[in-house]
Amino acid sequence: MKNVITILFIAVMSLGISAQEKVAKIEFKTDVIDYGTIEKGSDGVRIFEFTNTGDAPLVISNVKSTCGCTVPAWPKKPVMPGETGEIKVKYDTKRVNPIRKTITVYSNAETPTVALKIKGQVVDPNKTSVLEKKSKSMVEQ
Known part of the structure; x- marks a missing residue:
């Protein structure tokens, strides 16, 4: 009976050791x-590059933005270990204002959610600010 219990114990322990799963890891360049x-109307596409530094295929299940003015696109196929991929983000540059948006990446990686950020300023070159008008009028005097 002791032998059976010992054999079962060893079998369970070896299963636990071999059951260490391989995991995907997503690592972004930035x-x-x-x-x-x-400028208003300029190209709003930017790319976040990443690498699967894990030892299992990386599957990105979803990528969401905090606003409809930012549209992400991501690989729909698994990214194999050691391979790179990209998440394209297109910001609507017809909107003149500061850019402060978060893009959330959902995957099967060891860290299942990652927050990416875009920032900047969209300006309309045809419109001058009140400050520019003031400084010009003061200089012209």
Whole structure:
């Protein structure tokens, strides 16, 4: 009876050791993209590059933005260990205001949610600010 219990104990322990699962890991080159100051109507597409540094296929299940003005696109197929991928983010540059948006990536990675950020300022070159008008009028006097 002791032998049976010992054998069962060893079997359960070896199962636990071999059951260590492989995991995907997502590693981004950067988690913030700064658009800087860009003109209204300019190209609003930027790319977040990442690598699967884990030892299992990485599956991105969803990518969401905090606003409808920012549209993400991501790989629908698994990214194999050691491979790279990209998440494209398109900001609607017809909106003249500061850019401060968060894009959340959902995956099967060891860290299942990752927050990416974009920032910047969209300006209309055809419109001058009140400060510019004031400084010009003061200089012209």
